[in-house]
Amino acid sequence: MKAGIIGGGISGLTVAYYLQKMGISYDIFEQGEFPGGNIKSTITKNYVLEMGPNALHMTPELETLIRELKLEDEITEPKAEAGNRFILQHGHYQKLPETILQLISSNFFSWKTRYKIMQERFLEPQPADPLETVSHFIERRFNREVVEKAVEPLVMGLFGGDPEQLLIQKTFPQLVKFEAEYGSVLKGLMKSKAEGRRIFSFKNGLQTLPLVIASKLIELHTNAQVEMVTRSHGKFIISTSSPEYTSSEYDILVLALPAHRATSLLEFTFPGVAAALRNVNYPPACVVHSVYRRTDVKFPLKGFGALHPKTEHQFSVGSVWNSSVFEGRCYEDEVLFTTMIGGAKLKANAQKPRAEILKAVHEELQRNYQISAERPVFQHFYMWNHAIPQFDIFIEDAQELVKTLESENVFVASNWNSGISVPECVKQAAEVAKKIQALAASQTG
Ligand SMILES: Cc1cc2nc3c(=O)[nH]c(=O)nc-3n(C[C@H](O)[C@H](O)[C@H](O)COP(=O)(O)OP(=O)(O)OC[C@H]3O[C@@H](n4cnc5c(N)ncnc54)[C@H](O)[C@@H]3O)c2cc1C
Known part of the structure; x- marks a missing residue:
């Protein structure tokens, strides 16, 4: 049994890595010169x-993956202050309260909203509605101020998304679970905060992870764009742009590429699925890195970064303060910002000419x-012409x-199916490899 994996982002690479460990034959095709997909670092x-x-x-x-790859020594831990997150309010960055105590004592939210937040514990839980949007859910449990001042900038920053469109069950399933399990989002949040989650990167950037996985793979084919997938006598025939792999046969197909790219490949074999994938929305976004001399920046950059609510009418979604998060991102006497522009709510800004974007980011x-x-x-x-897939009503059909x-014998390991975050991609990829292993065992046994 042999699997053909299309896409050499973290999802496809992880499937290939586990299949190789299991002794299952595979080929993985990546259109680019380097693997990694969305995880892209440059020094x-x-x-x-x-x-x-x-x-x-x-x-x-x-x-587990990092331990197996012996990458522990490459990890870089965040600086102590990197836990602080800021949100723009009336033209000034305000620290987002981290604990309930901080929330009550800070004036981040109005008195009325702070009272509403505390009262949420006593609200009746509602049965889950698969079509409820993020903003509707938050407004129902808290109020509009929480949507506008905290949730909207967070959704724009994390997913390039619009909380009026994204589905709560697909975007923040944990919050729905809290309402169902504890009868209150606040109670659930307090419990999960106690458990804590640490962030990390690698000394040479996050692309270290896909590059090291790729270095272990025997059958990774880069510069090999899959152009067509057909099916004959139960086998999948994958045709690529690489002269070495013009056409090869597989028992199993793994789709590890963006939905909009999978559409054309499935058109002949699974036209209904292809039509649903075409509707998955990927707004454009761009990223600007800016370095300044530390002495030229008056604002104390003591945190992970800052986000901008739509009501503040800023050009960008916000910035990560990289030099305050990890060591060695730039020279000691400099600071590095990574600014995100675009996404569902600020699409037009990402489509402006490059020079205009660079000027607007600097001025901001x-x-x-x-x-x-x-x-x-x-x-x-x-x-990124197609940045992050949106978990809105169209994703429901595609995932179903x-x-x-x-x-x-077609499996999907990709962020539009697993969830956007890299940990979710890795988790789903490991599960897909296990399913393929079980299938292989059932056919030989
Ligand atoms: C700007 C931005 C910021 C992000 N921030 C975070 C974050 O802070 N934390 C987090 O956890 N996640 C973040 N993510 C999301 C995360 O990086 C992605 O969800 C994840 O890396 C997707 O991995 P993937 O393998 O599923 O897909 P991709 O990375 O999209 O990989 C798909 C691969 O398929 C290849 N491909 C496409 N078509 C073909 C073809 N026809 N033939 C062969 N190969 C093909 C592509 O070249 C690509 O390498 C961010 C994403 C972006 C864009």
Whole structure:
């Protein structure tokens, strides 16, 4: 039995890694020169720049993978102050309260809202509604101020999303679980906060993880774009742009590529699924890295970064303060910002000409962080034409339909099916490898 895996992002690489460990034959095809997909790091002029994720949450699945790959020594831990998150309010960055005590004593929310938050514990829980949006859920349990001041900027920053469109069950399933289990989101949050979650990166950036997985794989084929998938006598025939792999046969197909890219490949074999995948929405986003001399920045950068609510009318979604999060991201006497522009609510800004974006980002940083420099010491731009898949009503159909493909020996390991975060991608990829192992065992046994 042989599996053909399409896509060399973290999901496809993890499936391939576990299949190889299980002794199951596979080929993995990646269109690009380097594997990693959305996890993309660049080291230039001593700056460690991230185009995708800047930090990951450690989970048991990631811990196992990192231990097996002997990558522990490459890990970089966050600085003590990196736990602080800021939100712009009336033109000033305000620290997001971390504990209930901080929430009550700070003036981040109005008195009325703080009272509402405390009262949430006594609200009647409602039965889960699969079509309830993030903003509706938060407004129902708390109020509009919580949506606008905290949840909306968070959703824009994490998912490039719009809380009026994203489904609560798909975006924050944990919150729905808290309502069901404890009868209160607040009670659930207090309990989960006590458990804690640590963030980390690697000294040379997060792409270390996919690159090291790739280095272990015997059958990874880069510069091999899959152009067509057909089916004949129960076998999948994968045709690629690589002269070595013009056409090869597989018993199992693993889709580890974005939904919009899978659409054209499934058009002939599974047209119904292809149609559903076409509707999955990927708003554009771009990322700007800016370096300034530390002495030119008046604002104390003591935290992970800051986000902008829509009501503040800013150009960007917000920035990560990389030099305050991990050591060695730039020279000691400099600071590095990674700014995200675009996403579902600010799409038009990501589509402006590059020079205009760079100028607008510099002016915004200058204003918000009281930067005296005329220009940054260094700027870098990266465009994601299709950034993060949106878990809105269209994802429901796509996820439901791809489940039916498993009986046809087609498995999906990709962020639009697993969940957006890298830990979720790794978890699902490990599960897909196990399913393939069980299938192989059932056919030989
Ligand atoms: C700007 C940004 C910020 C993010 N921030 C975070 C964060 O802070 N924390 C976090 O956990 N996650 C974050 N994410 C999300 C996370 O990085 C992704 O969800 C995850 O990396 C997706 O992995 P994947 O393998 O499922 O898909 P991808 O990374 O999209 O990989 C798919 C691969 O398929 C390849 N491919 C496509 N078509 C073909 C074809 N026809 N033939 C061959 N290969 C093909 C692509 O080149 C790509 O390498 C962020 C993402 C972005 C874009």
